[in-house]
Amino acid sequence: MSAIITDQLRILNAKNFISFAKDPNNSLYSFIGLPNPTDYSSTWNINPLAPKDSFEQETDIWDSIISLKKILPDGIRQVIRRNTWASGTTYDMYRHDISRTNVSKPSNATSLYSSNYYIINSDFRVYICLQNGTNPENPNGKPSLDEPLFTDIEPRSAGESGDGYIWKYLYTVKPSDLIKFDTLNFIPVPDDWETNFIDAPVRDNAFGSGQLKIVTIKNRGSGLGTSNVVYKNVPIVGDGEDGTATITINNNSQVESIVVSNGGSEYTFARVDLDSVDFPLGITSPEFDVIIPPKNGHGADIYRELGANNVLLYSRIENNDVDFVVGNEIARVGIIINPNEYGSDTAIISAFQASALYALRLTGIGYSSTSFENDSFITQTIGTGVTAVGRVVAYDQTTGVLKYWQDKTLAGFNTDGTKSSSSTYGIKLNRFTTTLESGGSLVINGGSINLSIDNTFSGVTTSINNITYNLGQLFTNGISEPEVKKYSGEIIYVDNRPSILRSKSQKEDIKVILQFWFTRIYKPCHKKLI
Numbered sequence: 001m002s003a004i005i006t007d008q009l010r011i012l013n014a015k016n017f018i019s020f021a022k023d024p025n026n027s028l029y030s031f032i033g034l035p036n037p038t039d040y041s042s043t044w045n046i047n048p049l050a051p052k053d054s055f056e057q058e059t060d061i062w063d064s065i066i067s068l069k070k071i072l073p074d075g076i077r078q079v080i081r082r083n084t085w086a087s088g089t090t091y092d093m094y095r096h097d098i099s100r101t102n103v104s105k106p107s108n109a110t111s112l113y114s115s116n117y118y119i120i121n122s123d124f125r126v127y128i129c130l131q132n133g134t135n136p137e138n139p140n141g142k143p144s145l146d147e148p149l150f151t152d153i154e155p156r157s158a159g160e161s162g163d164g165y166i167w168k169y170l171y172t173v174k175p176s177d178l179i180k181f182d183t184l185n186f187i188p189v190p191d192d193w194e195t196n197f198i199d200a201p202v203r204d205n206a207f208g209s210g211q212l213k214i215v216t217i218k219n220r221g222s223g224l225g226t227s228n229v230v231y232k233n234v235p236i237v238g239d240g241e242d243g244t245a246t247i248t249i250n251n252n253s254q255v256e257s258i259v260v261s262n263g264g265s266e267y268t269f270a271r272v273d274l275d276s277v278d279f280p281l282g283i284t285s286p287e288f289d290v291i292i293p294p295k296n297g298h299g300a301d302i303y304r305e306l307g308a309n310n311v312l313l314y315s316r317i318e319n320n321d322v323d324f325v326v327g328n329e330i331a332r333v334g335i336i337i338n339p340n341e342y343g344s345d346t347a348i349i350s351a352f353q354a355s356a357l358y359a360l361r362l363t364g365i366g367y368s369s370t371s372f373e374n375d376s377f378i379t380q381t382i383g384t385g386v387t388a389v390g391r392v393v394a395y396d397q398t399t400g401v402l403k404y405w406q407d408k409t410l411a412g413f414n415t416d417g418t419k420s421s422s423s424t425y426g427i428k429l430n431r432f433t434t435t436l437e438s439g440g441s442l443v444i445n446g447g448s449i450n451l452s453i454d455n456t457f458s459g460v461t462t463s464i465n466n467i468t469y470n471l472g473q474l475f476t477n478g479i480s481e482p483e484v485k486k487y488s489g490e491i492i493y494v495d496n497r498p499s500i501l502r503s504k505s506q507k508e509d510i511k512v513i514l515q516f517w518f519t520r521i522y523k524p525c526h527k528k529l530i
Contacts, residue, residue, distance in 0.1 A: 007113055010309035013516040014078055017311055022073040027348050029336045030315040030510045031356070032324065033065040035393055035405075036375045037331035037499050040415045044331065048496040056417050061494060062486045063407035065356040066330065066393060067323040068339070068349075069510075075314035077177070079186040079513065080306045085119040085127075088143045091165075092117040093132040093214075096292040106140040113307030120187050121147055124173040128298065128305065130155050130214045130291070133164025153205040155213055155298075166214065168298050170306075171199050180314040183511055188312065193302045206297030210240045210267035212260050212290060213298065219287035220254035225280030227253045232261065235276050236290060240267030247272075247279075247286075255286045267292055309516045317508040322472035323355040323483075324502070325394035325403060328374045331499040333510055339489035342481050349484050355473045357393055357403040359480040360432060361462075362444060363454035367400045370449040378404060378446035379425070380453075383437025388430040392446070399462055399469050400454070402444070406431075434477045442478075453478040 021028050037044040051057065083091075092104045092115035100110040109115035118128045125148070133142030146159025148167040155168040171190050173182065181188035190199050215236070229249045236243030243264030250256035258272070270290040294305045302308070313335060317324050341347045362370075372378065372395040380388045390404035409415055412423035434442060434455040442452040455477045462469050473480045493512055502508075 007111065007307060007309065008304070010516045011303055011307065014309050014311050014514075015303065017514070017516070018076055018078065021071070021076050021311075021313075025348075027338055027350055028071040028076075028313065029068040029339060029349075029354070030071055030313065030512070031065050031068045031334050031336060032317070032330045032332065032508075032510075033061070033334075033356070034332035034496070034499075035064070035066065035328045035330060036391065037329070037496075039375075039409070044496075045498040048331065048498060051494040051496050058491055059487055060407065060415075060417070061332070061334065061491060062356075064332065064405060065334075066325060066405075067321075067356055068336065068354045068484060069315045069317055069321070069324075070350075070352050071313050071315045071335075075180060077181045077188045077191060077312050077314075078303060078308040079181060079183075079188050079310045079312045080118075080308050082183070082185055082187045083116050083119045085121045085144070085147050087145055087147065090141045090143050091119065091129045091132050093129045093134060093141065094118075094291065094298075096294070105134070113309075118170070118306060119148070120173070121149060123149060124178065125149070125151065126170045126173065126187070126306075127167040128170055129165060130168050130298070131164060131166035131216065134216050135164070136217060136220055138164075153201050153299075168213075170202060170299055170302060180509075181312050181511070183312070183513070186310060186312060186513060189302050189306060189308050199302075202299040206300035207263075208265055208300075209293075209296050210265050211263035211293060211297050212236060212240075212243050212267055212270065213263060213293060214291040215245055215258045215260055215272060216289045216291065217255055217258060217286065218289055219284070220256075221282050221284050221286030222252075222254055223280075223283030224249050224253045224255065224286070225282065227251045231277060231279055233277075234279065235273040236260075236264065236267075236270050237273040237276075238267050238270030238290070240264050240270060243267060243270060245272055253282070258288060311514045311516070313510075313512045313514065315510050317510065319504055319507055321353055322470055323353045325357075326502045326504050326506070328393055329499040329501045331497060333495045333497065333512070334491055335493035335512055337490045337492055340485040342483055342485050344485065345488075348489075351483065354483040355403070356482045356484050356486070357405055358390065358432065358482060359404070359471075359473060359475070360402045360444060361454045361457045361471075361475050361478045361480075362400045362402055362451040363457075363478075364449070364451040366449045367451050368397050370397065370447045370451060371395065372402060372447045376446055378402070378444055380432050380441070380444055382430060382433055382440045384439030386430060386437060386440070387425045388432045389425045390432065395447070398464065399471060400451070401471055402447075432479060434479060 094117045098104045098112045104115035127148045145161035145163040148158035177188045231247045233244045244262040246259045246261045248256045272288045338348050341349045372392045389410045393403045395402045411429040412427040460474045
């Protein structure tokens with residue numbers, strides 16, 4: 001038994017994902033994390049480890065998340081492969097019948113969506129190629145010489161070179177969309193194509209199903225009666241109505257050209273009917289291919305016509321985003337759906353950004369000059385023989401805020417999940433606290449100077465020398481929990497990458513492409529960090 005999952009299901013999955021993502025009841029977040037990649041592999045920055053799709057890996061990813069940034073509805077868009085017009089390139093043409101047994105020319109693609117049948121020009125206008133110069137002498141088409149620049153809604157040639165190309169203008173990528181959704185490999189398609197006002201002229205020009213635009217010549221025939229004759233209103237017959245063509249005979253009594261004079265309507269198959277007009281039989285009869293347009297016509301459904309089965313998710317990390325620490329490296333980017341607020345099993349976080357780190361407000365002589373080495377260990381004796389331990393992400397000498405993370409490697413496990421042969425601080429992971437057991441202390445060890453948790457401080461801002469500082473997360477008695485509940489929601493995308501060191505002058509544009517294959521998100525293929 002043979003079966004196939006069609007491209008239309010993939011496009012539908014992309015649309016459904018966008019509907020889900022834009023639903024106000026849902027929240028999507030990009031995240032950055034993994035400040036200690038070389039603990040996992042000494043050659044990480046040359047060859048990052050491939051992510052694993054397991055529950056154990058999911059918790060490990062959560063433990064090393066630094067912060068999250070909300071992906072807003074205007075940062076979600078369907079995208080298609082980028083095909084930039086270049087002079088001298090032979091493009092495929094739109095055909096309704098491309099398959100593994102009838103490949104596209106010249107690319108030999110086995111499906112329409114994998115062929116190069118549309119382009120984006122230097123002005124960021126997108127066109128579909130309806131005719132690539134295909135004729136009996138050039139069955140694979142000809143090089144394109146004239147860059148299409150027009151915005152006429154009817155298909156036409158792009159210049160005077162005679163390259164034989166017919167282009168159909170579809171849309172122009174807006175400048176604001178270029179910033180968010182343009183990449184080296186993908187370009188966006190317009191949002192809400194079915195209803196948006198800007199693209200209405202193209203959409204309305206589609207008219208309806210089965211309006212013909214192109215007929216190609218497979219065989220010019222020979223001995224077709226009188227030379228240099230034009231035959232008008234030649235019927236195009238099939239299951240549609242009213243289609244006609246104009247056929248020109250050249251000086252050699254062969255077909256020179258055929259042009260659709262009336263596209264008719266409702267065609268799903270068609271042929272040129274030479275028998276019903278006074279067309280000469282000739283020595284050999286000409287042969288034609290009638291190209292059937294997509295459902296409802298060219299431009300009616302841009303997502304179906306261009307195969308928009310990819311979704312791009314965009315978010316930007318600004319250099320003043322307090323939850324996104326600087327001075328440490330990150331080596332992982334990902335996407336989480338519907339994480340919960342800290343302390344809740346039901347409330348989905350909705351903040352514009354959130355910290356996934358624990359934090360301590362420290363005090364003591366020399367706190368403004370104390371240093372903590374990135375990824376180094378900090379400890380607190382919370383009772384006799386009981387120690388809390390964490391790893392440093394960042395320390396702010398101005399505010400005295402120390403941000404850190406804890407994971408299984410601090411409690412007797414290796415980074416790969418196997419048990420360690422020894423554990424310096426025991427096999428129970430203890431949290432830092434101001435509620436001490438007998439023999440406990442507020443002192444934090446691990447910095448160049450030992451400081452103490454400021455258990456008199458609560459709040460999200462602090463004033464120092466008459467300047468108010470936003471700490472980014474709420475402190476209670478000198479301790480702050482993450483703003484997001486760890487291990488909540490669903491991690492749907494993970495990209496392990498060579499580490500980058502974040503600086504105060506740095507911004508990151510995170511662009512994640514989700515390609516929809518079969519019935520699930522299968523292959524992330526692009527992410528851009530600036």
